[in-house]
Amino acid sequence: MAETRIDHQQLRNLASELLMAAGTDVSEATVIADNLVWADLMGRFTQGVWRLTVLLPRLRSGLIHSPCLPKFIQKADGVMIVDGNNGFGHYIGHVAMTKAIELAQCHGTGLAAVRNSNHFGAGAYYVELAAQAGMLGFAFTNATRRVAAYGGLSPLFGTNPVCFGAPLQNGESVLIDFSTGAMAGSVIRKATETGEPIPEGVAIDEYGNPITTPQQAQGSTLLPFGGARGYCLSLLVEILTGVLTNSLMSFQIPTMHEKEQIASQIGHFFFVIDITRLLPLEEYYQRIKMLIIEVKKSKLQTGVTEILIPGETRWRNYADQLREGIRLDWKTAESLKSIANELKVATPW
Amino acid sequence: MAETRIDHQQLRNLASELLMAAGTDVSEATVIADNLVWADLMGRFTQGVWRLTVLLPRLRSGLIHSPCLPKFIQKADGVMIVDGNNGFGHYIGHVAMTKAIELAQCHGTGLAAVRNSNHFGAGAYYVELAAQAGMLGFAFTNATRRVAAYGGLSPLFGTNPVCFGAPLQNGESVLIDFSTGAMAGSVIRKATETGEPIPEGVAIDEYGNPITTPQQAQGSTLLPFGGARGYCLSLLVEILTGVLTNSLMSFQIPTMHEKEQIASQIGHFFFVIDITRLLPLEEYYQRIKMLIIEVKKSKLQTGVTEILIPGETRWRNYADQLREGIRLDWKTAESLKSIANELKVATPW
Numbered sequence: 001m002a003e004t005r006i007d008h009q010q011l012r013n014l015a016s017e018l019l020m021a022a023g024t025d026v027s028e029a030t031v032i033a034d035n036l037v038w039a040d041l042m043g044r045f046t047q048g049v050w051r052l053t054v055l056l057p058r059l060r061s062g063l064i065h066s067p068c069l070p071k072f073i074q075k076a077d078g079v080m081i082v083d084g085n086n087g088f089g090h091y092i093g094h095v096a097m098t099k100a101i102e103l104a105q106c107h108g109t110g111l112a113a114v115r116n117s118n119h120f121g122a123g124a125y126y127v128e129l130a131a132q133a134g135m136l137g138f139a140f141t142n143a144t145r146r147v148a149a150y151g152g153l154s155p156l157f158g159t160n161p162v163c164f165g166a167p168l169q170n171g172e173s174v175l176i177d178f179s180t181g182a183m184a185g186s187v188i189r190k191a192t193e194t195g196e197p198i199p200e201g202v203a204i205d206e207y208g209n210p211i212t213t214p215q216q217a218q219g220s221t222l223l224p225f226g227g228a229r230g231y232c233l234s235l236l237v238e239i240l241t242g243v244l245t246n247s248l249m250s251f252q253i254p255t256m257h258e259k260e261q262i263a264s265q266i267g268h269f270f271f272v273i274d275i276t277r278l279l280p281l282e283e284y285y286q287r288i289k290m291l292i293i294e295v296k297k298s299k300l301q302t303g304v305t306e307i308l309i310p311g312e313t314r315w316r317n318y319a320d321q322l323r324e325g326i327r328l329d330w331k332t333a334e335s336l337k338s339i340a341n342e343l344k345v346a347t348p349w
Numbered sequence: 350m351a352e353t354r355i356d357h358q359q360l361r362n363l364a365s366e367l368l369m370a371a372g373t374d375v376s377e378a379t380v381i382a383d384n385l386v387w388a389d390l391m392g393r394f395t396q397g398v399w400r401l402t403v404l405l406p407r408l409r410s411g412l413i414h415s416p417c418l419p420k421f422i423q424k425a426d427g428v429m430i431v432d433g434n435n436g437f438g439h440y441i442g443h444v445a446m447t448k449a450i451e452l453a454q455c456h457g458t459g460l461a462a463v464r465n466s467n468h469f470g471a472g473a474y475y476v477e478l479a480a481q482a483g484m485l486g487f488a489f490t491n492a493t494r495r496v497a498a499y500g501g502l503s504p505l506f507g508t509n510p511v512c513f514g515a516p517l518q519n520g521e522s523v524l525i526d527f528s529t530g531a532m533a534g535s536v537i538r539k540a541t542e543t544g545e546p547i548p549e550g551v552a553i554d555e556y557g558n559p560i561t562t563p564q565q566a567q568g569s570t571l572l573p574f575g576g577a578r579g580y581c582l583s584l585l586v587e588i589l590t591g592v593l594t595n596s597l598m599s600f601q602i603p604t605m606h607e608k609e610q611i612a613s614q615i616g617h618f619f620f621v622i623d624i625t626r627l628l629p630l631e632e633y634y635q636r637i638k639m640l641i642i643e644v645k646k647s648k649l650q651t652g653v654t655e656i657l658i659p660g661e662t663r664w665r666n667y668a669d670q671l672r673e674g675i676r677l678d679w680k681t682a683e684s685l686k687s688i689a690n691e692l693k694v695a696t697p698w
Contacts, residue, residue, distance in 0.1 A: 075626040076457025108425025152647035176581040226575025232525040277424040298501035
């Protein structure tokens with residue numbers, strides 16, 4: 001059996017129980033579980049419950065604090081610094097984006113600059129929170145150094161994603177969430193399991209030679225996507241999340257392989273625009289629909305069957321898995337079962 | 350003589366006089382001239398005084414209004430709509446970014462959403478205004494449809510650039526300004542003069558076949574840069590500048606080739622963050638310097654002599670041309686002379 005289908009509510013409960021059994025604060029556990037299971041529902045399995053196999057050991061070793069009791073420092077009407085006190089990135093990201101949405105409700109725009117956080121999972125989750133509130137959301141984060149500058153060999157930037165969400169009238173949203181490295185680190189990690197080759201132009205060895213096997217790619221240096229322009233975006237994200245937040249910058253964040261393990265002290269940056277300050281929501285929905293219809297009726301290149309709107313495939317996964325259960329691969333199911341046994345938590349499989 | 354060197358002040362005066370002689374309002378003319386000559390100084394000649402050969406006929410035919418008397422509609426503490434009344438994009442962009450900076454000074458962040466504008470030239474000019482004020486600046490614009498969706502054949506988006514500026518202590522700035530199309534429309538137009546071939550992956554014909562000669566590329570459909578991710582950015586910029594501003598969207602903006610000429614009604618989006626609300630400027634300068642030093646000391650790929658910071662080459666051009674004069678190519682010099690003769694304005698050459 002390559003995979004099994006698990007009801008999303010059952011999986012959310014399990015994730016929450018595992019987190020709590022491992023020592024996570026109750027109110028944080030439910031938020032983190034919701035985040036992980038949402039990523040699974042959207043088909044973004046590399047950011048889903050599988051992550052517990054990495055997160056729980058980090059919690060146990062003291063690299064992630066819980067409860068983290070984040071500190072909120074209001075700096076202007078619509079501007080806030082959130083000090084995450086090295087808690088779960090998934091939790092800190094949630095409270096920071098929630099604050100940014102509240103600020104936007106009051107002041108038209110809301111900005112939350114976050115320091116001392118950890119890996120926050122799928123950036124799309126946060127911008128979807130904004131979209132649910134009828135707003136435009138942006139989310140950025142830095143991460144352990146993996147990506148070289150354009151023309152360089154040294155890993156300097158995290159995969160520093162760019163995330164953007166815009167609501168649609170049907171309850172879904174335009175969801176943009178991409179790594180500014182040529183490939184997301186989590187996708188490479190997944191490829192080591194499937195053995196799929198890595199295309200050229202993604203990863204290089206210390207001399208700049210292309211790496212094409214996922215085993216070698218693991219831990220290697222990634223190139224920026226799209227050449228100089230991807231590098232510009234990596235740098236932009238680093239300025240917002242590293243320089244501005246007073247967190248560590250990507251090149252300072254310890255890698256998993258380093259002996260001396262310190263808290264990641266990752267920085268995030270959330271920004272929200274209340275659409276209704278610019279035009280009535282109804283009119284916005286009509287206008288974005290008009291844009292999407294125009295994109296959808298584009299003539300197609302040979303071999304292409306349809307133009308996808310960013311997030312569209314994710315929402316199809318969501319609808320399918322909400323109904324039919326989440327496709328949990330056996331390896332993740334076994335890993336979670338083994339953690340559950342250790343923590344004396346029952347699994348539904 | 351392939352090119353001549355013209356003092357920047359002389360060129361600025363000439364541009365200003367030509368604009369006024371053609372009927373541009375005095376206060377607008379000096380702002381527009383400064384913008385065009387700044388682009389020349391930075392070596393961005395495709396957005397420099399050469400543009401007068403396109404702008405002045407559009408002014409004369411009534412497609413650009415001057416004086417445009419933009420309307421400012423405050424929508425929240427830090428949020429403003431600017432209706433450009435179809436004036437010069439260079440002027441409207443300047444007043445809108447100036448307003449966004451003022452808003453950020455008062456409220457920590459400033460957002461100016463602009464409708465009914467025209468082509469605004471080099472986006473870097475606006476984010477540099479923010480950087481000069483010690484702030485982070487973002488600028489976006491839509492434009493006549495040129496760029497296909499990922500997988501599509503129809504031109505839908507303008508080259509919808511992403512622009513970002515961050516100040517440095519030495520008075521320069523990190524300047525990011527790139528087209529989300531595979532190549533800037535202005536670069537292709539320039540290539541038709543030099544005859545340089547267009548690389549594959551930039552432009553396609555109506556069946557999706559690659560176009561590689563600049564003559565054919567002129568007016569053809571461009572691909573997004575970096576595949577699906579470039580398309581995501583094109584769409585993001587369109588949502589900010591087209592959907593949100595209530596301006597025309599790129600696919601609705603008339604091309605130069607269409608018979609029925611209406612005002613472009615282009616949308617822009619400016620956003621500014623006052624750095625000092627997040628950390629003292631002195632500390633920011635130290636942190637961004639630390640980042641740049643780390644990038645600069647990266648190991649290099651074979652054949653690469655140095656890692657450039659975005660904007661660095663531009664600032665070298667600026668320093669050189671400020672001192673030695675602007676390198677005006679003979680074709681531009683002749684075109685301007687012919688316009689000047691017609692308008693009875695003296696040229697310095």
